Amino acid sequence: MTAAPSVAQVRFAAERERMAAEIVAMARETGSETGRPAFSDRVMAAMRTVPRHRFVPQSLAVSAYENRPLAIGDGQTISQPYIVALMTELLDPKPGDVVLEVGTGSGYQAAVLAEIVADVYTIEIVESLGRKAAAILSELGYTNVITRIGDGYNGWKEQAPFDGILVTAAPVEVPQPLIDQLKPGARLVIPVGGRFDVQDLLVIEKKADGSTLTRHTIPVRFVPLTRERR
Numbered sequence: 099m100t101a102a103p104s105v106a107q108v109r110f111a112a113e114r115e116r117m118a119a120e121i122v123a124m125a126r127e128t129g130s131e132t133g134r135p136a137f138s139d140r141v142m143a144a145m146r147t148v149p150r151h152r153f154v155p156q157s158l159a160v161s162a163y164e165n166r167p168l169a170i171g172d173g174q175t176i177s178q179p180y181i182v183a184l185m186t187e188l189l190d191p192k193p194g195d196v197v198l199e200v201g202t203g204s205g206y207q208a209a210v211l212a213e214i215v216a217d218v219y220t221i222e223i224v225e226s227l228g229r230k231a232a233a234i235l236s237e238l239g240y241t242n243v244i245t246r247i248g249d250g251y252n253g254w255k256e257q258a259p260f261d262g263i264l265v266t267a268a269p270v271e272v273p274q275p276l277i278d279q280l281k282p283g284a285r286l287v288i289p290v291g292g293r294f295d296v297q298d299l300l301v302i303e304k305k306a307d308g309s310t311l312t313r314h315t316i317p318v319r320f321v322p323l324t325r326e327r328r
């Protein structure tokens with residue numbers, strides 16, 4: 099027998115629905131730039147399911163379903179829900195896919211992907227964040243998320259090639275190892291630009307012959323992709 103949902107759970111579920119409605123409206127407004135005026139049922143179902151309040155510091159749980167980024171410690175942020183939904187949509191994830199995320203952060207984006215695909219490999223360079231994300235993902239039963247601490251610039255060679263790669267920190271240029279680790283037909287969704295600039299959210303598709311096709315979508319603002327000190 100499952101226990102009846104608590105008052106808090108009911109409230110969070112209602113807030114998640116409101117958040118989903120805001121994402122739908124924002125997708126429509128930005129559709130001409132992103133090419134996706136309506137997100138797929140798959141993506142929206144994931145956004146309606148993942149308990150975002152569990153991925154933010156407890157003191158911010160009341161704000162978890164506001165459509166904005168939130169601070170998660172170590173100078174890092176959990177992305178705005180609309181951006182999480184958009185990046186997931188642009189990746190075109192399918193149920194059997196194996197995908198890579200660079201920049202685990204809170205683990206929220208990884209959980210959204212894990213609702214849709216078979217396996218999610220995710221890399222975080224800040225050890226404390228990576229550990230915290232791994233703990234909450236396992237507590238919530240996301241056994242199909244595999245975490246690692248390290249520099250995601252180099253991708254995850256042992257598990258490559260991937261059906262899709264999503265990067266949630268911004269490099270100045272597209273890392274070649276990530277292109278190399280895409281299957282033919284797969285996509286890389288990545289913000290690219292300077293540290294103090296607004297970045298460009300790119301969708302890079304790898305063709306069957308290995309060449310790439312790059313599409314610009316909207317301006318975004320992510321934390322920089324940092325590199326491991328050697």
Ligand code: SAH
Nearest residue numbers: 176201203204206207223250266267323324
């Ligand atoms: N996807 C996250 C938000 C990411 S914030 C979420 O859903 O919460 C960006 C994260 O990328 C930060 O945690 C930052 O530490 C991490 N990061 C920055 N450079 C990185 C690198 N080279 N490899 C892996 N992670 C990196």
